[in-house]
Amino acid sequence: MTRAAQMLETYPGDFGFDAAALAECIAACQECAQTCTACADACLAEEQVADLRSCITHNLNCAAVCTAAAAVLSRQTAYDDAVTRAVLEACAAACRACGDECAHHGEMGMEHCRVCADACRRCEQACRALLAAAS
Amino acid sequence: MTRAAQMLETYPGDFGFDAAALAECIAACQECAQTCTACADACLAEEQVADLRSCITHNLNCAAVCTAAAAVLSRQTAYDDAVTRAVLEACAAACRACGDECAHHGEMGMEHCRVCADACRRCEQACRALLAAAS
Amino acid sequence: MTRAAQMLETYPGDFGFDAAALAECIAACQECAQTCTACADACLAEEQVADLRSCITHNLNCAAVCTAAAAVLSRQTAYDDAVTRAVLEACAAACRACGDECAHHGEMGMEHCRVCADACRRCEQACRALLAAAS
Amino acid sequence: MTRAAQMLETYPGDFGFDAAALAECIAACQECAQTCTACADACLAEEQVADLRSCITHNLNCAAVCTAAAAVLSRQTAYDDAVTRAVLEACAAACRACGDECAHHGEMGMEHCRVCADACRRCEQACRALLAAAS
Numbered sequence: 343m344t345r346a347a348q349m350l351e352t353y354p355g356d357f358g359f360d361a362a363a364l365a366e367c368i369a370a371c372q373e374c375a376q377t378c379t380a381c382a383d384a385c386l387a388e389e390q391v392a393d394l395r396s397c398i399t400h401n402l403n404c405a406a407v408c409t410a411a412a413a414v415l416s417r418q419t420a421y422d423d424a425v426t427r428a429v430l431e432a433c434a435a436a437c438r439a440c441g442d443e444c445a446h447h448g449e450m451g452m453e454h455c456r457v458c459a460d461a462c463r464r465c466e467q468a469c470r471a472l473l474a475a476a477s
Numbered sequence: 478m479t480r481a482a483q484m485l486e487t488y489p490g491d492f493g494f495d496a497a498a499l500a501e502c503i504a505a506c507q508e509c510a511q512t513c514t515a516c517a518d519a520c521l522a523e524e525q526v527a528d529l530r531s532c533i534t535h536n537l538n539c540a541a542v543c544t545a546a547a548a549v550l551s552r553q554t555a556y557d558d559a560v561t562r563a564v565l566e567a568c569a570a571a572c573r574a575c576g577d578e579c580a581h582h583g584e585m586g587m588e589h590c591r592v593c594a595d596a597c598r599r600c601e602q603a604c605r606a607l608l609a610a611a612s
Numbered sequence: 613m614t615r616a617a618q619m620l621e622t623y624p625g626d627f628g629f630d631a632a633a634l635a636e637c638i639a640a641c642q643e644c645a646q647t648c649t650a651c652a653d654a655c656l657a658e659e660q661v662a663d664l665r666s667c668i669t670h671n672l673n674c675a676a677v678c679t680a681a682a683a684v685l686s687r688q689t690a691y692d693d694a695v696t697r698a699v700l701e702a703c704a705a706a707c708r709a710c711g712d713e714c715a716h717h718g719e720m721g722m723e724h725c726r727v728c729a730d731a732c733r734r735c736e737q738a739c740r741a742l743l744a745a746a747s
Numbered sequence: 748m749t750r751a752a753q754m755l756e757t758y759p760g761d762f763g764f765d766a767a768a769l770a771e772c773i774a775a776c777q778e779c780a781q782t783c784t785a786c787a788d789a790c791l792a793e794e795q796v797a798d799l800r801s802c803i804t805h806n807l808n809c810a811a812v813c814t815a816a817a818a819v820l821s822r823q824t825a826y827d828d829a830v831t832r833a834v835l836e837a838c839a840a841a842c843r844a845c846g847d848e849c850a851h852h853g854e855m856g857m858e859h860c861r862v863c864a865d866a867c868r869r870c871e872q873a874c875r876a877l878l879a880a881a882s
Contacts, residue, residue, distance in 0.1 A: 345643050345646070345647050345727065345730075345731055346646055346647070346650070348727045349646075349647055349650035349651065349654070349724055349727060349728075350650075352654065352723035352724040352727060353650070353653075353654050353657065353724065354654055354657045354658055354724075355657040368646060372642050372645075372646055373615050375642075376615070376616055376619075376638060376642055376682060376686055377615050377616070377619055379682075379683050379686040379687065380616070380619035380620075380623070380686045380687075381619065382687075382807075383623075383686060383687040383688060383689050383804070384619065384622065384623050384624055384689075386689045386800050386803060386804065387623065387624045387625040387688075387689040387800070388624055389797075391796055391797055391800065392794075392796055392797065395554055395555055395791050395792070395796065396554075396555035398555075398791060399552050399554050399555040399556075399557075399788070399791065400555070400557065400560075402548075402552060402787075402807070403548075403549050403552060403557070403560055403564075405683075406544075406545040406548040406549055407545050407549070407560075407564060409541075409545065409679060410541040410542050410544065410545035412646060412649075413537070413538075413541040413649050413675075414538045414541055414542070416646055416649040416650045416653060417534050417537060417538060417649065417650075417652075417653040418653060418657075419530055419531075419534050419653050419654075419656045419657040420530055420531035420533075420534040420535070421534075422534075422535065422538070422574050424570050424573075424574060425535075425538055425542075425567075425570050425571050425574050427570075428566055428567040428569075428570035428571070429538075429542060429567045429570075429571070431563055431566070431567065432560075432563040432564045432566065432567035434563075435559055435560050435562075435563035435564075436560050436563070436564070438559075439557050439559060439560050453622035454619055454622040454623065454624075457615065457618045457619060457622060458619075460615075461615055480778050480781070480782050480862065480865075480866055481781055481782070481785070483862045484781075484782055484785035484786065484789070484859055484862060484863075485785075487789065487858035487859040487862060488785070488788075488789050488792065488859065489789055489792045489793055489859075490792040503781060507777050507780075507781055508750050510777075511750070511751055511754075511773060511777055511817060511821055512750050512751070512754055514817075514818050514821040514822065515751070515754035515755075515758070515821045515822075516754065517672075517822075518669070518758075518821060518822040518823060518824050519754070519757065519758050519759055519824075521665050521668060521669065521824045522665070522758065522759045522760040522823075522824040523759055524662075526661055526662055526665065527659075527661055527662065530656050530657070530661065533656060534653070534656065537652075537672070540818075544814060547781060547784075548784050548810075551781055551784040551785045551788060552784065552785075552787075552788040553788060553792075554788050554789075554791045554792040588757035589754060589757040589758065589759075592750065592753045592754060592757060593754075595750075596750055665824055665825055666824075666825035668824075668825075669822050669824050669825040669826075669827075670825070670827065670830075672818070672822060673818075673819050673822060673827070673830055673834075676814075676815040676818045676819055677815050677819070677830075677834060679811075679815065680811040680812050680814065680815035683807070683808075683811040684808045684811055684812070687804050687807060687808060689800055689801075689804050690800055690801035690803075690804040690805070691804075692804075692805065692808070692844050694840055694843075694844060695805075695808055695812075695837075695840050695841050695844050697840075698836055698837040698839075698840035698841070699808075699812060699837045699840075699841070701833055701836070701837065702830075702833040702834045702836065702837035704833075705829050705830050705832075705833035705834075706830050706833070706834070708829075709827050709829060709830050
């Protein structure tokens with residue numbers, strides 16, 4: 343059991359989501375934030391960094407949004423549906439855009455972009471699963 | 478001229494927004510992030526902290542989203558309209574919810590909540606102004 | 613293998629740390645950031661929230677510093693030893709203080725604080741291990 | 748009066764720092780975080796991006812640490828001296844390193860780096876002033 347799942351088990355109140363889906367989305371947001379930060383850094387180290395400008399921006403934006411989403415999802419006290427949904431939509435949008443960009447470079451042989459695209463896809467799916475469950 | 482406006486003047490490319498509106502939105506996001514962080518802390522120091530749980534959560538969520546929005550808006554290279562719009566929507570939603578909550582406590586005499594509500598209103602308006610300009 | 617370890621394997625340059633120690637520290641920082649965010653939220657939901665003010669502040673500070681440390685450690689291009697060391701020291705200090713506070717409440721029966729203390733101890737140790745390796 | 752100074756005026760408890768010095772340091776951290784984020788983005792847009800790799804990394808690290816420092820300084824409830832000092836040291840180190848790097852590129856004609864160096868110097872000084880006052 344992950345620490346995030348342990349924390350949900352010890353939470354003294356109720357929460358609106360299925361615990362497993364919520365723990366998965368938090369984990370996916372954190373993984374995606376770190377992977378995107380590392381992918382931006384790896385792109386920066388590549389010889390053809392000039393061709394990776396768009397990837398670096400998408401990586402950094404996706405990392406920023408995923409970090410915020412992980413924090414918002416980790417708070418269940420006084421849960422607000424409208425805020426949570428808007429944050430999940432923003433996170434899914436950032437993951438979609440970054441995942442598309444990284445998948446393209448991954449097909450060209452950039453391994454860090456291929457790994458990053460996987461993290462973005464997992465996170466986008468986890469956000470959309472929570473959105474579907476919340477509606 | 479703020480440092481954010483100076484940075485926009487020295488940016489080597491083009492950007493899709495009016496520079497003054499963009500600088501105002503970045504400044505408003507940063508101000509709101511700090512004010513919300515400080516308001517959560519002031520609520521925590523109040524005797525009636527138990528009545529301010531919802532305010533603290535809104536403050537912390539709003540601070541997280543405003544921080545992410547300020548970072549995304551500060552990046553103009555390889556600008557992505559869908560990501561920016563989703564982030565602005567999330568920021569406006571967080572500011573709306575936090576501003577409503579803080580305004581309520583401000584009317585009850587909580588001065589830090591009154592100041593924080595002002596920061597949330599300014600930020601929500603700045604986000605909506607950029608959204609209107611981008612459409 | 614974690615995604616962080618995969619990203620280190622695909623990094624196109626060299627990095628100064630042992631890959632396993634670096635991946636462990638990044639993972640520990642991320643886990644601690646999330647656990648502390650969730651612990652602050654669980655403390656806020658407790659009836660005796662007024663007795664947990666110090667714990668909430670420590671949680672929020674530790675989460676902020678761990679988030680920054682995870683990001684700095686995820687960047688290896690143009691690695692700077694002085695910055696990395698100062699960030700690791702700050703992260704270890706925040707984890708030490710938060711871990712002590714949470715361990716105290718954990719002994720009193722607060723389960724989320726007990727779990728959080730474990731995350732703080734793991735992260736402090738991982739930061740100190742990297743500091744020792746870097747010297 | 749800035750909103751940060753207003754928030755300090757409405758804080759219901761005491762705080763260990765001179766209010767003006769604290770408000771200046773919070774403002775400097777926030778300004779530096781935004782300026783560094785924008786400078787990384789401007790560097791990325793430059794033709795000679797390959798020569799600016801080190802500057803981009805310093806910018807991103809400095810932005811991450813300044814964001815964390817602004818948040819920690821914005822919390823005065825259950826103030827912890829050891830954590831605050833370690834965070835201020837980390838912020839001063841990140842600002843020193845980024846300021847040196849940006850000053851170098853500023854002298855070569857990169858205007859955004861020149862502006863960013865000013866923000867880093869202001870923030871480093873504000874952190875050191877608080878550290879001196881706290882000792």
